Amino acid sequence: MTHSFTETTELYNAATCLKVSTTLVSHDLFRLYDEHVKDLTRRLKDVVDVDEYANRLLGALRNFSYAFSGIPLPFGHPGVFSDELITDLRRRHELASFPSSEDRTVAENAVKLLEDLVLLCRNPLLHELKQRVGEKEVALLIAKTRHLKTLVEYLGEKLPRVRLLTPASLRKIQPIENLFLLGSPDWYPESVFSAPRYSEIHVICYQWKYRNWTPNKLFGVELEQDSSLLVRQLETLNRWSGAITRFALSDSSHDYHDEVKGRLYVLEGDQGVLLEDDESAKVYVVEPENGELTGSGPSVDRISANTLEPGMFVLLRVAGTSDYVVDVADELMGKDSEMRRAKQEHWKGLLRSKIREHGTDSLVRTLRDAGCSKANKINLQNWANARNIKTSIYNDFSAIMRILGLSERTNDYWENAEKIDSAHRSAGFQIKNRLLERVKSADLSMLNDLGYMEFELPIAGKASGKLGAFRILSISSEIHDVPYNKIAQPFILEENEWLV
């Protein structure tokens, strides 16, 4: 959505005379709980080799504080904090070892306070919001977007006149009169206040969370110190390194030969995804109606991951395996799919064994001697990989078969690979068409407002083909070595900075 001249003038006016009002709410029990969690965090922060149960307990306590300090849901809402997790807290506490008995006491008190809050249920943020919602639609901005789906469902039922927005969605909305903002102003990007799309902001925040905040000038950094710019860049880069490492290594069974270069894309909803940093790696993107790029109706495109930009909506599998092209291709191959995949895996498995036995460099030399013109380290690793279907040249494939002792099956395996390749191409075409149908029939206003939306895409007659369209918030410049099975799988980015 682009702005007309009149709307543009309204935006400039809003930037010059924005009114901000603040309502601070109190909650003695929640405040006490928060203090206990901060205390426990401080106590365990500098301890080397913190006990795993203590760590997990602390993580759960912090998540509770993080979630409910900025979203209008009853304390302990199961969509955010499951009943099983609450029950499990006691067990974690019992099993945990703490550096001192005082630490244990602090942790026990925090768990007790959490249980009391859940019993109490009532969240003053929600109560304050309910009082403000009258007959007109109310726009509500939240900084904590991890539980968007739960929020949408809950508010849709309890407060249907609340229009939920995230900071990244503000840029393109049409000018509105009022915006309600939950939490402390310093949780939000400065542009919420410096480039407003509204005349008034009403801040609703817990008293002890509120930080008085003054916007900085964009060009007003310490102008003579280029080191401050460098530090800012490094902080951005390092912020998610821990989360990436934890996610990438969470499954130790992967084959290290199957690692690729991946780049982190930070998504709406406190999520991230690692996408392959390769020209040939493609993803689907959705452009909502009247997008800036096309100016026409909604569209679906398949583009190189390297051309993604912040603000775009990338489609990722949220249920089922990450590679829906494979699933659709199998559907197209029908009853032959299992046989064809097995044949494919047969020669690839043998090739991987050869690599382990002889080493990549030696095998490359052997393949070249056998007449494989494109044999090099990268190609060899690709050919051994399940996601690469075949060599581009028959003679190269023939050389591989010869090395593997499968010469007599060369034609059979080549034809098999071509069938799979053809099925993959058709699958790509079908997926795009199916997606486009779904996108065109969907109400994409939610996608613009919340930066996230799910699409059901039946695959092989099952409802397992659930795709999510995620707004990209930022793109890391760092490249990581990532197991291929972790590519294109959204994961939660740990967010600790809300616990001030």
Next chain:
Amino acid sequence: MNEIGLYFQSKTTYTTVPEWSQFLINLGRLSSQLSQSAKRKTRIGVALPTQSFAAAFVAVGVVLDASQRMKSTSVVDHFEALLRLKRGSRVRILEGDACRIGTIAGQEGEGDSRRIKVRISKGRKSCGFEWFYFGNCDGIQPVDESSTNGMAKRKRHKLSKNEIFASTLLGIDNISDFGMVSTSDCLVVTQSNRFEREVKEQFLAVRDEGGFHRGCLQDVIRVKEYLPGGHAYHTSVLTSKEMLEREFDWGKPATITVFDGALCFLKTSHLIVDSSWILLLDKSAPCTNDAVNIFMQEYLKRTGDIDSDLPKAPKGVEILGFLR
């Protein structure tokens, strides 16, 4: 105060364009003036509440200033230049408030009676010739070959669709020079087709004794890519993708390059070093901070300051300028 003399249509009336539009036009003007007088290139960064219409109005300011300096070449030099054109070269021929495209068919005569023969197509099967002497050669201008794609040779086209609008805004009586001669005053690097919609939207007007006369920004800035082939232009537009993907023949760089947004700047600023910059940033856009970081690294290498020369920014807008 409506120093620009520009109005916009608001429901059923015309209202003076707001302060932010006037600021952007003045910014374009000043930047163009500074780039003439300063020996080094200017770098100006502006942070705005929205990207909408920013590049369009800045481009207007640049072209308004540059048009004041369109040199009147001496008739002698102009005629000699025409004589040097090769056979088959395309030329624009002024016909009142319109022009037509012709091709050089040769030269005739000697000394003071030299004349240039121009072939003109006037219909499907008809063509004719016209001759231009020293005395009437100001009615013919060479066409920049880079703008000849899609050119309709036969068609006679008006120099400007909204001539009163354009000439009033430009402050000139006769639009023929402006409409006949191409110049590279401004290059706009943008990501989207928003810019095209903004410059073509007919919501503006100027006022004279006859009342309000409508027009659009394209009437003034004349973006080459939005004009039929052969029309004189003063602005070019490129997407960052085009700049990166193809081998771009820069020729003479534009005087001013306007980066319409953070992403354009991040992707292409390293390609544009021989032009003064105006970087327009939407405070609410992603990557704005990254663009500011790069811009500030330029600032740290500045060779002079120009803050005192810059127009006063309206509230909510930040501006920083320097020399490189």
